[in-house]
Amino acid sequence: MRVAVLTGGGDCPGLNAVIRAAVRKGVQEYGYDFTGFRDGWRGPLEGVTVPLDIPAVRGILPRGGTILGSSRTNPFSAENGVRRIRENLDKYEVDALIAIGGEDTLGVAARLGDEYGIRCVGVPKTIDNDLSATDYTFGFDTAVNIATEAIDRLHTTAESHMRVLVVEVMGRHAGWIALHAGLAGGANAILIPEQRFDIDQICGWVESRFKIRYAPIVVVAEGAMPKDGDAVLKDSSLDSFGHVRLSGVGEWLAKEIERRTGKEARTTVLGHVQRGGTPSAFDRWLATRFGLHAIDAVRDGDFGTMVALRGTQVVRVPLAAATAKLKTVDPGLYAEAGVFFG
Template sequence: MRIGILTGGGDCPGLNAVIRAVTKSLIQQCGAEVVGIEDGFLGLIERRVRPLGWDDVSGILATGGTILGTSNTASPFAWRDRDVSDEVARYVHDGLGLHSLVVIGGDGTMTIAQHLASVGSLSVVGVPKTIDNDIEGTERSFGFDTAVATVTDALERVQTTGQSHGRVMVVETMGRYAGWIALEAGVAGAADVILLPEIGYDVEAIAALCRERSARRRSTLICVAEGAKPVGGELTVGQRVDDASDPVRLGGVAHVLRAQLQPLVGAEVRATVLGHVQRGGSPTAFDRVLATQYGHAAAGLVRQGVSGRMVALQGGRLCDVPLHEVAGRNRLVPPDHALLQCAREIGVSFGEPG
């Protein structure tokens, strides 16, 4: 039994923990041969693979990134304007002799994997990977807790500066479509205002809050997801968003907001875009455990001969869901989410019109 593993899409803390758990489980439980594929689907296209033994995955639990490398864009279905999926499927089946492929990635990676499975006679098991925690079908993805911890730490640092100067501080987090990072980190980092892609914000309402706080010699800390937008541009829960021309995709809502707020408030307004630091670093203990459990569960599905399913967390328990139910959807923060309600009732503003 030979099983391949690949990581696709953006970097995420805990990838190595998944790779380790998949590999150790398969080796220990059924003596499988495990093959690591380099740089996502690029490694299948360019035929760069390597064996993964027990010692190769020992000592990587706590390291950030992925020992296999990843790539955001390579697809066998559109490689340099060509569809090379037949060649790739043959390579996987005949060249590598793979029985199953464990794919750790987001929505895009899962979709390619499924198509590939249908081309060749390959079993595919997915492990959800999204720093933004917005994959449908699972309530918590590994790497999210680490990103929240990183952003919370940054909010605390910026908070002390804001308080010392009596400033309005705007901190931009990841979260293009879904505001989970901004919501959880905003609550954990004691933000006064949290702006999410799911809730349109009103600049004047935010400015009024800042002015009222300044009058009491209070600084204001604003935590804004990169995909947050002024009122009028709200998304609906479950609706897919992939408008690449959207300027918000380029980041920088924090700077836009700073420019909007500055003339409306007396205090100085400063903006910080956290950027890539949110994706990197060693995973938190929580994420190491979750990623290990996901990897172990994926190995279990492989052993059972299951295909076309993704491991998931629902109701606090591990389970698995069909890959096709996940594709093309984003899990957004619902308007009645308990933490939204909680935050509002302890005084956090979501920038809604007054």
């Protein structure tokens, strides 16, 4: 049995932990061989591989990124994409494929399985934690920890100068990172894409905070938008992973708050720091368990499935579930956080 592994989409702390766990268990317990495909679906499409065995996965558990590289290549957009993938799977004698990725990567895996009978098992990955099929995805906890630490640091500088600090975090369609890091960091306002914000209300919070001689921290997801129109984002370009570039909503907010309240305001855009570096303990544990369960699904011949976390259990769900529905922040949960605003 030869199993191929690939990682697609934006990188997440924990990818290497998944790869390592699958290879360790596959080789040691089931006697499988492994092949790494490079750069997501580009690997099987163009036949680019990397050796994948026990020595190759040694020492990678605490390392961020992915030893396999990543890309957003979609074989269905490539000429003869599926045929070329088939040929390469044959050429490298691949019996099963573990695809680690988000909505797009797993969507391809689902379709390759359903329509072409290619034997795939999926491992969900999204730093934004916006897949409804799983309680958490790895990388999210690391990002939240990094953002929280940054907010901790900004409190003292904000208070020394009595200025507003706006922290822009990842989250184009879902505000999970903003919500968790904002709550954990003691933010005075949390703005998420799920609910348009009212700039007047925010300025009210800012002013009430200053009245008690504390300085406000506003945490804003990159995809958050004001109530009146989407003027904020009109000059923002999107990067190739769909994330809003600098001079987005954070910068706009700081300028508006300054203009309306007369208080100095500054923006910090955390950017790629949130998705790099060593994974948190939780993410290493979750990614490791995902890797172990993915190789078990391969052994069971349970293709077309994806591993997922439910409570403290790792379960299998249909691959289609990965793309079924974006998990956005529940309004009730967001309202719960409101007690800390202002």
